[in-house]
Amino acid sequence: LECKLIVLHEVSNSMHAKLIALREGLAYVAKWSSLVCHIECDSQGVLHSVQQGQADLSHLRCLIKDCKTLWARQESVYLRYMERNANGVATCYALYSQGMAEWVTDPPDFL
Numbered sequence: 454l455e456c457k458l459i460v461l462h463e464v465s466n467s468m469h470a471k472l473i474a475l476r477e478g479l480a481y482v483a484k485w486s487s488l489v490c491h492i493e494c495d496s497q498g499v500l501h502s503v504q505q506g507q508a509d510l511s512h513l514r515c516l517i518k519d520c521k522t523l524w525a526r527q528e529s530v531y532l533r534y535m536e537r538n539a540n541g542v543a544t545c546y547a548l549y550s551q552g553m554a555e556w557v558t559d560p561p562d563f564l
Contacts, residue, residue, distance in 0.1 A: 457481050465512075471499045472516045475532075479523035482530055489529040495537035504532065 459477055464470040475494060482490040494500050502509055503520045511517070524530060 468496065468498055468502075469513060469516070471496045472502075472513055472520060475499060475503065476516060476520050476523065479520060479527070479530065483523065483527060486527060486529070489531070490527075491531050491533060493533055493535040495535060497534050500532055500534055 457477065459474070461470050461473055464473065471494060475492065478492050482488075482492065502511075502513075502517050503524060508514070509517045524532065
């Protein structure tokens, strides 16, 4: 079990922020290319943009392309949708952490 928290500045909207988070997550799990990884996202729009085969023409197209490229390079990474309220650990972690943080295996005491 692993988690990484980053602080984002100057994002245009929530889809922009979630795409940046997905790109960071895909780059993060590339370190463990031999392991099966599941990345959960609470935005069906983000997942649809990354999983669809056609070219994206939105203002976020470069970010979407980055996510598609990173995801295509990893055989054992699965993207799935989950309800936002089902991800309380991530919300708690974000609220109690001070800026950027990362943990591997053992979660912080406040979780």
